[in-house]
Amino acid sequence: xxxxxxxxxxxxxxxxxxxxxxxxxxxxxxxxxxxxxxxxxxxxxxxxxxxxxxxxxxxxxxxxxxxxxxxxxxxxxxxxxxxxxxxxxxxxxxxxxxxxxxxxxxxxxxxxxxxxxxxxxxxxxxxxxxxxxxxxxxxxxxxxxxxxxxxxxxxxxxxxxxxxxxxxxxxxxxxxxxxxxxxxxxxxxxxxxxxxxxxxxxxxxxxxxxxxxxxxxxxxxxxxxxxxxxxxxxxxxxxxxxxxxxxxxxxxxxxxxxxxxxxxxxxxxxxxxxxxxxxxxxxxxxxxxxxxxxxxxxxxxxxxxxxxxxxxxxxxxxxxxxxxxxxx
Numbered sequence: 001x002x003x004x005x006x007x008x009x010x011x012x013x014x015x016x017x018x019x020x021x022x023x024x025x026x027x028x029x030x031x032x033x034x035x036x037x038x039x040x041x042x043x044x045x046x047x048x049x050x051x052x053x054x055x056x057x058x059x060x061x062x063x064x065x066x067x068x069x070x071x072x073x074x075x076x077x078x079x080x081x082x083x084x085x086x087x088x089x090x091x092x093x094x095x096x097x098x099x100x101x102x103x104x105x106x107x108x109x110x111x112x113x114x115x116x117x118x119x120x121x122x123x124x125x126x127x128x129x130x131x132x133x134x135x136x137x138x139x140x141x142x143x144x145x146x147x148x149x150x151x152x153x154x155x156x157x158x159x160x161x162x163x164x165x166x167x168x169x170x171x172x173x174x175x176x177x178x179x180x181x182x183x184x185x186x187x188x189x190x191x192x193x194x195x196x197x198x199x200x201x202x203x204x205x206x207x208x209x210x211x212x213x214x215x216x217x218x219x220x221x222x223x224x225x226x227x228x229x230x231x232x233x234x235x236x237x238x239x240x241x242x243x244x245x246x247x248x249x250x251x252x253x254x255x256x257x258x259x260x261x262x263x264x265x266x267x268x269x270x271x272x273x274x275x276x277x278x279x280x281x282x283x284x285x286x287x288x289x290x291x292x293x294x295x296x297x298x299x300x301x302x303x304x305x306x307x308x309x310x311x312x313x314x315x316x317x318x319x320x321x322x323x324x325x326x327x328x
Contacts, residue, residue, distance in 0.1 A: 008070030
C-alpha cells in the first residue's frame with residue numbers, strides 16, 4: 001500500500017483520485033477547511049491535515065507519493081518541493097502555465113530522473129480502455145489506416161459548460177484544454193516533427209492548427225455560456241483513400257456514435273461504442289491512478305519525461321506572445 005498525500009482537496013480529487021486500490025491517503029493540504037472536511041467524508045477517515053505543503057512534507061516522511069489537484073497556477077510550485085522531498089508525484093494538468101512554471105518543472109524532472117522518481121500528469125484521454133472513445137481510437141487506428149489508407153488529418157472539436165471553479169474565469173482556455181489535445185495527438189501520431197500555431201485564445205474559445213509529421217491537425221474548444229450545458233466532443237479522422245473524397249471516421253464521444261465514409265466506394269455506415277459519460281470518466285481516472293501506482297512499483301509509466309516537457313512547453317508557447325511552437 002502506497003501512502004499518498006493530497007495537495008488540493010477539491011471536488012476533482014474527491015471524485016476520482018482517492019479510494020483507489022493500492023493507495024492509502026495519509027495526509028492532506030488545502031487552504032479551505034470545508035474541502036478538508038469533504039474529502040475526509042469521501043475517504044471515510046479522519047486523515048490529518050497541515051497548514052502548508054512544506055509542513056506536510058516535513059512532518060510526513062512516510063508519505064511516498066503526492067497527488068497535486070490544486071488550481072493550475074500552483075502546480076509547478078508544488079511539484080518541485082515534493083520531488084525535492086523524494087516523493088513520486090501525479091500532478092493535474094497543466095503542470096506549468098508560464099516560463100517560471102516550466103523552469104520549476106524542468107528542475108523537478110531532472111531531479112526525479114536522477115532519483116528514480118515517478119512524475120506523471122493527469123490526462124484521461126491517454127486511457128487504453130478499449131470500449132471508451134479515446135481508447136477505441138488508440139486501439140483501432142491501425143485497422144482504420146489499413147482499411148482507408150494513411151491518416152491525413154485529425155480534427156478535435158469540443159464544447160464545454162461554464163467552469164464551476166472561480167479561478168478559471170480569467171484563465172487562458174488554450175492552456176486549460178490544449179494540454180489534453182496535444183496529449184492525445186502524441187498518443188495517436190508520430191511526434192518527430194511537431195508544428196503548431198495559435199489561431200485564437202480567449203476565455204470562451206481557442207483554436208490551434210498544426211502538423212505532426214505528415215498528419216495535419218486542428219483542435220478547438222468553445223464554452224457555452226450556461227452552467228447547465230453539456231460536454232460534447234467530436235473526433236474526425238480523415239484518411240487518404242477515395243475517389244469521392246477522403247475516407248473519414250467520425251466519433252461522437254458523448255453518445256458513442258461512430259460514423260464512417262468510404263471515399264473509395266462512396267458508402268457510409270455507423271455503429272456505437274460506449275459513450276463517454278460520468279461512469280466512463282470514473283473508470284478512466286481509476287485507471288490513471290492504477291497506472292501511477294504501477295509506475296511507482298517499477299512498471300512503465302503513462303508519460304515519459306520528454307512527453308511531459310513537450311506537452312507543457314508547447315501549450316505555454318502557443319498561449320504566449322508568439323503563438324507558435326515547433327519541436328520534436
